[in-house]
Amino acid sequence: MLRNRVPCAAIASGLALLLGSTALVAVPGVAAAQQIQGGVVQRILVQGNERIEQSTVVSYLPVSPGEQIDSARADLALKALFRTDLFSDVKIDFQNGDLIITVVENPIINRVIFEGNSGLKEDKLRDEVTVRPRGIFTRAKVQGDVSRIVELYRRSGRISATVTPQIIELPQKRVDLIFKIDEGPKSGILSVNFLGNKAFGDNDLRDVVVTEETRWFKFFSNNANYDPDRLEYDKEQLRKHYRNRGYYDFRVSSAVAELAPDKNGFVVTYTLDEGPRYKFGKISVETELQKLDKDVLVSLVPIRSGGTYQDEAIEQSTDALTFAAGAAGFAFVDVRPRYTPDREKGVVDVTFQVAEGPRVYVDRIDIVGNTQTLDYVIRREMSVVEGDAYNRALVDRSKRQVRSLGFFKEVDITEVPGSAPDRTALQVKVEEQPTGELSFSAGYSSVDQLVLDLGITQRNFRGRGQDVRARVSVGSLRQQLDFSFTEPRFLGRDVSAGIDLYGYRYDLSEFSAYKTTTYGTTLRANFPLSIDSRGAVRYTLRSDDIEIDSLLCGAGGGFSSALCDQVGTFVTSLVGYGGRLDRRNDYLNPTRGFYVDFNQDVAGLGGDVNFLRTDLEAAWFHGFTKDLILSVTGSTGYVMGWGGDSVRINDRYYRGGLTFRGFETAGIGPRESSAFRADALGGKLYAIGTVELTVPTFLPEQYGIKAALFSDVGTLGKLDKEDKLYRAGDVDCLVPSSGTDAAGNSIPNLAVPGTRNQCIRDDLSLRASAGVSVFWKSPMGPIRFDFSRVLAKEDYDKTETFRFSTSTRF
Numbered sequence: 001m002l003r004n005r006v007p008c009a010a011i012a013s014g015l016a017l018l019l020g021s022t023a024l025v026a027v028p029g030v031a032a033a034q035q036i037q038g039g040v041v042q043r044i045l046v047q048g049n050e051r052i053e054q055s056t057v058v059s060y061l062p063v064s065p066g067e068q069i070d071s072a073r074a075d076l077a078l079k080a081l082f083r084t085d086l087f088s089d090v091k092i093d094f095q096n097g098d099l100i101i102t103v104v105e106n107p108i109i110n111r112v113i114f115e116g117n118s119g120l121k122e123d124k125l126r127d128e129v130t131v132r133p134r135g136i137f138t139r140a141k142v143q144g145d146v147s148r149i150v151e152l153y154r155r156s157g158r159i160s161a162t163v164t165p166q167i168i169e170l171p172q173k174r175v176d177l178i179f180k181i182d183e184g185p186k187s188g189i190l191s192v193n194f195l196g197n198k199a200f201g202d203n204d205l206r207d208v209v210v211t212e213e214t215r216w217f218k219f220f221s222n223n224a225n226y227d228p229d230r231l232e233y234d235k236e237q238l239r240k241h242y243r244n245r246g247y248y249d250f251r252v253s254s255a256v257a258e259l260a261p262d263k264n265g266f267v268v269t270y271t272l273d274e275g276p277r278y279k280f281g282k283i284s285v286e287t288e289l290q291k292l293d294k295d296v297l298v299s300l301v302p303i304r305s306g307g308t309y310q311d312e313a314i315e316q317s318t319d320a321l322t323f324a325a326g327a328a329g330f331a332f333v334d335v336r337p338r339y340t341p342d343r344e345k346g347v348v349d350v351t352f353q354v355a356e357g358p359r360v361y362v363d364r365i366d367i368v369g370n371t372q373t374l375d376y377v378i379r380r381e382m383s384v385v386e387g388d389a390y391n392r393a394l395v396d397r398s399k400r401q402v403r404s405l406g407f408f409k410e411v412d413i414t415e416v417p418g419s420a421p422d423r424t425a426l427q428v429k430v431e432e433q434p435t436g437e438l439s440f441s442a443g444y445s446s447v448d449q450l451v452l453d454l455g456i457t458q459r460n461f462r463g464r465g466q467d468v469r470a471r472v473s474v475g476s477l478r479q480q481l482d483f484s485f486t487e488p489r490f491l492g493r494d495v496s497a498g499i500d501l502y503g504y505r506y507d508l509s510e511f512s513a514y515k516t517t518t519y520g521t522t523l524r525a526n527f528p529l530s531i532d533s534r535g536a537v538r539y540t541l542r543s544d545d546i547e548i549d550s551l552l553c554g555a556g557g558g559f560s561s562a563l564c565d566q567v568g569t570f571v572t573s574l575v576g577y578g579g580r581l582d583r584r585n586d587y588l589n590p591t592r593g594f595y596v597d598f599n600q601d602v603a604g605l606g607g608d609v610n611f612l613r614t615d616l617e618a619a620w621f622h623g624f625t626k627d628l629i630l631s632v633t634g635s636t637g638y639v640m641g642w643g644g645d646s647v648r649i650n651d652r653y654y655r656g657g658l659t660f661r662g663f664e665t666a667g668i669g670p671r672e673s674s675a676f677r678a679d680a681l682g683g684k685l686y687a688i689g690t691v692e693l694t695v696p697t698f699l700p701e702q703y704g705i706k707a708a709l710f711s712d713v714g715t716l717g718k719l720d721k722e723d724k725l726y727r728a729g730d731v732d733c734l735v736p737s738s739g740t741d742a743a744g745n746s747i748p749n750l751a752v753p754g755t756r757n758q759c760i761r762d763d764l765s766l767r768a769s770a771g772v773s774v775f776w777k778s779p780m781g782p783i784r785f786d787f788s789r790v791l792a793k794e795d796y797d798k799t800e801t802f803r804f805s806t807s808t809r810f
Contacts, residue, residue, distance in 0.1 A: 038070040042097030049103055050173060052086060057101060060084055069094055077101075085138045107137045107167075110174040116181035119158060125179075128152050137167070137175055149179060155227055160184035187226040188214030188265040196272040199247070208241045209234040211268055226266040231255045234270070242274065246308040248341055248348050249275030278309040281340075281347030285321070287354035289333075292325060297354065300324050309348050321352055326393045332357040360390040362426060363418030369430040373407050377465040378428060380489060381405065383531075390424055397531075402428065404587035407460045409433040435460040465489070467498070477665075480504040496526040516650050517545040520572075533581045536599075540574040541607075544650055566648050573607035576600065584621060590631075591623025603651075604643060611647055613639040627696035636687040646720040652682025655716050657803065660688060662712065662769025662788035667798035669716035670762040672733075678796065681719060681760065688714030692773075704777030710770065713792075717764040724760045726751040733759035761796050768792040 041063060046054040061077045063069055074092050081090045081103070089104035111133055114125050129145040131137070146163045153161035166178040192213055194205050206213075211230050235252040242250035253271040260267060283305060285297040301317045318335045325333040334357035340349040364386050367375045379385075381401040383394040395413055403411045410431040418424045436458040455471040467486040473479070486498035500522040507515050520542025529535045548567050578599035584590035597617040604610035617635040624630070641647045656667030666680035692710040699705050726732075731748045738749040751757070771788035786803045793799060 036069070036071055036074055036092070036094045038068065039094065039097065041065050041067055041069050041094075041099045044099045044101065047100060047102045048105070050105055051108075052103075052105060057081070057103065061101075063099070069099060085136055085141075088138075105173060107169070107173045107175045109133055109135050109137050109177050110170055111176045113176060113178045114181060115178060116183065119156060119183050119186075120152065125149060125152070129179075131177060137177065142177065146179070149181070153181075153183060155229060156186075156225070158183050158185070159187040159226055187259075189226060190214070190260055190265040190267050193267065193269045194272060195269060196253070197274065199242075199245075199274055199277070205238065205241075205270075208237050209270070210237065214265060226257055226268075228257070231257065231268065238270065238272070240311065242272075243309070243311040245310070246277040246279065247274055248278040248309050248339075249273075249343075251275075276343065276346055278341065278346050278348050280305055280307050280309055280313075281342060281345070281349040283350055285352045285354060289325070289354065289356060292354065297321055297324060297352075301352065303350070314350065317350075317352060321354055323393050325354060326391055332359050332389065358422070360422055360424050361418075362386055362388050362390055363420075363423035364425045366416075366425060366427045367430070368427060369432065371432050372435075372463045373430070373432065373460055373465070374463045377405075377407075377460075377463065378402055378430065380494075382428075384426070395426065398428075400586060402430070405460075405465065406588065407432065407435050407465075476507070478504060478506050490525070494528050498524050500524070514649060515547040517547075519543050529579060532583050533579060536576075536578045536580070538576045540572070540576070540601075542572050542574075543569060544572060544648075545569045546648075546650060570609055570648070571607040572603050572609045572651075573605050574601050574603040575605055576602070590621040591626070591629055592621060594618065594620040604645075609648060609651070610643040610645040611639055611641050611651055613637065613651070625696075627694065629694040631690075631692045631694075633690045633692070634688070636685075638685045640684060641720065646722055647684055649682060652684060653686045653716060654680060654682050655686055655688065655714070656798070658784075658786075660712050660714060660767070660769070661710065661771060661773070661786050661803070662790045662799060662801075663767070663793075664798040664800050667800070668714075668767050668793075670719050670760065671796045672757075672760050673796040678798075680798075681723070681762075683716040683718055683762075684720070685718040685764070686714065686716040688712060706775045708773045708775075710773055711768070712770075713766065713768040715764050715766055717762050719760070719762050724757055724762060726753055726755050726757055728753045730757075733757060761794070763794055765794055766792055767794070767797065 042065060044058050044061065044063075044065060046057045049057060060080050062080060063073050063077060074094070078090055078092055081087055081101070086106055087103045088106045091102040093100040093102070109131055112126070112129065112131055114122050117125060128148050130148075131141050131145055142165045146165055149163045150161055161184050162182045164180045164182075166180055168176040168178070170176065189211060190213070192202075192206055192209065192211055194202050197205060211227075211234055214225070232255075235255055238252055239250060251273050253273050255268070255270050257266040257268045259265075280303055283298065283301055283303050285294050285301065287294060287297070300320050302320060303313050303317055307313075314337050318337065321335045322333055325335075334355050336353045336355075338351045338353060340351070341347075342349065362384055365379065365382065365384075367378050370378060382398045383401070384391065384398060388394075399411055399413050402408065408430040410429075412429045414427050414429065416425045416427050452474045454473075455469070457470075458466075458468045460466070461468045465488045467484070467488070469485075470483045472481050480502070481504070482500065482502035484498060484500045486496060488496045490497035502521075503517075503519040505515070505517045520540060522538055522540045524536065524538040526534055526536045546566055546568065548564060576599060578597065580595065580597050582593075582595040584593035584595055595618065597615075599615045601613045603612075615635070615637040617633070619631060619633040622630045637653055639647050639651060639653065653669070654666040655669060656663035657665040660668060666682070669683040669686070670681040672679050672681060690710060690712050692708050694706065694708045697705050697707050730751045730753070732751040735749045737746045739747050741747055768791040769788050770791060771786060773787075774785040776783045776785075784804065788801055788803075790797075790799045
């Protein structure tokens with residue numbers, strides 16, 4: 001559109017200027033060949049300059065008035081002026097003591113325009129080029145930017161893209177620079193072939209390489225086009241694949257992409273040399289460090305002779321030895337594996353040489369990218385400070401701890417040169433992500449039915465790392481109001497302290513025949529016990545109001561009077577403590593490691609309720625790839641009354657729904673099951689184990705969809721004995737009526753006090769389920785779908801095959 005408003009002569013002259021600059025670059029060489037009459041410079045005169053001051057031009061010259069000038073110094077002056085990129089032409093002459101500098105100034109760029117780009121956005125192109133409006137125009141810069149744009153298109157799969165620069169002259173030595181782009185078609189991949197592979201089939205290896213064959217249904221893929229850089233990456237992926245499966249001698253002989261005759265795509269062929277398969281031979285450790293025991297170090301190496309050779313195992317062993325040496329006080333160690341292959345026996349002997357490395361100290365720590373979070377919030381998570389000895393294990397730990405804050409999308413710690421050879425600086429680069437949320441949402445779940453949520457959250461209040469939350473939630477099952485505040489560094493110490501205020505009402509009459517209304521507050525503190533563990537203490541004071549339908553507790557209601565005695569308002573004063581050992585490699589998305597949680601609460605230091613509750617939870621993670629992660633989780637809990645109290649119905653454990661998939665909320669465990677009622681009573685003891693495998697969905701990450709295969713197994717039960725016996729006045733649940741009186745009223749059939757209530761089922765039997773969970777970070781908030789199949793149950797359990805729920809993360 002711009003060319004329609006500009007005369008053709010202007011475009012032609014602009015092109016002449018652009019092309020003519022090729023000859024201008026050769027001027028210094030020509031001038032150097034010319035001879036000028038030497039002498040003493042009396043004056044320096046500058047001609048042709050319009051924007052640039054004479055004094056500025058003179059300042060670039062290697063000669064001043066009063067000095068001698070000759071052909072050599074004139075040549076140096078010419079080259080110095082061209083190096084400034086300010087001039088398209090320079091001429092030097094010396095006459096009667098006057099050094100005359102004649103210049104032609106390079107134009108100023110008015111605008112940078114891109115035409116013809118549809119495959120790449122203009123913002124991405126602008127980030128790639130170096131020329132900018134109000135900058136100096138030079139042919140070298142423009143040609144360099146043309147190469148950058150072509151390379152950008154090449155990496156996006158458009159191998160035939162061309163870029164033609166054009167300029168339009170404007171008044172006052174200004175130009176508009178136009179990059180005219182012909183993107184051309186995308187260069188697809190017709191086929192991906194492998195030659196020389198015997199151990200693995202072509203389809204197996206196609207799953208290893210990133211380059212994909214172009215197919216109509218792969219419209220979301222960015223890898224179904226030709227990119228030479230991607231072929232190099234594929235060669236490395238193939239090498240990793242084979243060397244992690246015993247093929248020590250493997251190499252990729254060639255990776256060739258041939259353009260089809262009709263130029264509609266490429267045929268990619270990888271030629272492989274697999275070689276024989278190896279096992280690990282003798283594994284040994286050599287070190288001259290006296291404090292390190294070789295036998296202990298060997299035992300820490302996760303490699304055993306006779307196992308299949310794996311590069312990954314070598315890397316894990318190197319990390320294990322580095323960490324062990326660091327724990328022994330050697331912050332500077334150099335662990336180098338030495339390989340000795342025996343091709344006749346098909347084994348590779350590995351010797352790990354552990355030596356003391358050069359001492360390096362942390363010179364400074366620079367925090368960059370934190371636009372909201374204050375520096376000290378990040379620094380206090382660092383396990384190293386300025387002046388400390390550099391320790392890679394502590395640097396890696398620091399990265400995990402900063403990531404675990406949850407304030408940043410990306411966290412990276414890199415080393416940069418320090419002020420001396422034995423000094424290094426750490427640059428902590430972070431990318432902020434939103435930490436505040438003001439939300440109003442409406443959702444529907446298979447349990448709560450309609451749910452309304454109004455919440456405000458700031459996990460990084462005023463950039464100080466403080467957590468403030470307030471929430472109002474209304475649903476058919478629960479109504480909840482809560483507020484919490486957490487100070488992560490109470491009184492400047494590594495102690496997290498906070499307070500919770502809450503009130504909620506649960507209507508469990510559909511599941512357990514009672515309703516509860518609770519108001520309370522909790523004071524809590526969390527503190528470190530060691531590098532990998534933290535302890536916690538808390539105090540809770542709450543009031544619980546329990547309601548049971550009067551018809552159920554009246555004559556003929558069939559409900560045990562032991563449970564009906566719990567109706568009313570009771571105050572709970574509870575002191576709790578706990579500890580956590582956490583050795584996961586990433587606190588948010590772990591792929592390695594484990595954690596163990598222990599908690600115990602004692603109620604009865606004041607208040608109306610006495611019980612002791614103990615909970616234990618542990619999990620282990622192993623990632624095969626970033627999208628294929630196995631986790632094994634186990635949890636158990638036991639609550640018991642003391643001081644003559646039994647465990648109240650609202651203090652027992654209820655499991656099912658999200659806590660045991662395949663069963664309804666409170667779907668397993670003790671239940672009063674008669675012809676008229678089927679109410680969950682909760683249990684004093686539970687144990688549940690879960691095996692879950694996160695699997696790839698092959699969908700782009702921006703869709704936010706993840707899936708997992710799971711299997712849950714566990715049990716719940718063990719009521720207090722008195723809660724399973726009839727009391728005086730209780731009605732027999734099996735035969736509630738012995739007949740009618742003269743007026744036709746039902747006559748209650750009273751049970752024998754102290755006998756077993758046959759309608760209360762309490763079996764610590766095993767339950768099991770398996771299925772698929774799908775997680776979707778939808779625009780409305782996180783949504784979870786669970787598809788389950790029950791494998792083992794009791795006949796009184798309540799099961800479900802499908803559940804979906806919405807929630808807002810706070």
